[in-house]
Amino acid sequence: MIAQNTPPARFLFTTWEGGGNVAPPMTLAAQLRRRGHSVRFMCDEASRSEAAAAGVVFRPWTRAPNRPDRTRASDPTRDWDVASSAEGFQRMLATIMAGAADRYAADVLEELRREPADLVVTSEMLLGVMAACESIGQLHAVFAANLCIYPVEGMPIFGPGLPPARTDAERALHAEIAAGSVAMFDGGLPALNAARERLGLGPLDHLCNQIDSNAAYLLGTARAFDFPAALPDRMTYVGPQLGAPAWTDDWNAPWEPTDGRPLVVVGMSSTFQNHAGVLQAVIDAAANLPVRAVVTLADIHPDEVIAARNVWLVRSAPHDALMREATLVVTHGGHGTVMRALKHRLPMLVIPHGRDQDENAVRVASRGAGLTLPPDAGVMQITRALERLLADDSFRRSADQLGQAIADETAATTAVQTLERLVMGTTCAAAA
Secondary structure, eight states: OOOOTTTEEEEEEEEOOOOOTTTHHHHHHHHHHTTEEEEEEEEOGGGGGHHHHHHHHHOOOOOOOOHHHHHGGGSSGGGGGSHHHHHHHHHHHIIISSSHHHHHHHHHHHHHHHOSSEEEETTTTTTHHHHHHHHHTOOOOEEEESSSSOOOOSOOOSOOOOOOOHHHHHHHHHHHHHHHHHHGGGGGGHHHHHHHHHOOOOOOOSSGGGGSSSSOOEEOOOOTTSOOOOOTTTTTEEOOOOOOOOOOOOOOSSTTTTSSOOOOEEEOOSSSSOOOHHHHHHHHHHHHHSEEEEEEEESGGGGGGGOOOOOOOOOOEEHHHHTTOOEEEEEHHHHHHHHHHHHTTOEEEEEEOOHHHHHHHHHHHTTTSEOOOOOOOOOOHHHHHHHHHOOHHHHHHHHHHHHHHHHHHHHHHHHHHHHHHHHHHHHHHHHH
């Protein structure tokens, strides 16, 4: 229920179907709905069932990219068939962040005309939504489901998975990479500025300046997980939002209750990243060890991999149920899977494939909570890494320590109340 002196408000969430970036804002939307607020969730058609399960009103994109499902065929970015992570990001700029800014803007303006909102809460990647809100004076805020993708002074630049700089040479390298990152972002500036012009707004000097229009930038991760840095004004950590996605299948353990072999949970991605080969290498490595393993395939077809006698293949399963029994997790390094593993105090083998995954991997490894390998790692490399994680208890202790720090921090944060305060602050200012 709404806290005393907090009147019901109208929230409009906007995001896009990119895998792990839907469940966290849906978790916030559901919490706000349970507190008595009016909540709409604007996203791809693929998320309609999740909105229904959360009890919030669903609005699909009509002009902007709109995936009917989570299959590889409907992915507009197709970032699995690029030569590098940088090229994958450029494709994201062209298809979602900047190239589709005018269409996202048109959709959200139409929705706000149909039904106003007190606060629009948007993905950090939907620059068109931010520009649209800016153009009409609509209060809006960013909720990012993971680490900050934009340059933050003192923080290693997002993307390549760099640890903090310790020497002058490393600091110089980081500065050079940061300049290249800003230039890469600015590759989308002409498209964003064209959208802004159509909205009656002036041009930006840099694409990253668009986030300055937001009243707040909430990071759905933990300071305890991130590398230390002084965050810009209005940017704050609110902790990982780990509501379970509605699309997972039911889970019934196929082994006997007395089976005492360590359980390895393998989950590479809820969306396609051309990772069948990596899954096969992990399956073959697990086959060499006295363990049980469950592999969640998502968009990988069972015919694309060959199971082993101690490995079970499923389309999906609730990770919380699996991880309660698990000893370790093998993952691509998506933020949601990493946070859930740490919630259960589990060490990880992280095999990143791009996107935000190298950033999460370096943070796991730097805290001693796991190991990382490249996506072309062979079966024996993976086998040795699994053996080390199973035998060396320091990984479990580090995962336990990091997981507890994240849990303590998250318990003290108030993401929902932060959003409510933004609305209340505006209401009070208007009344004054």
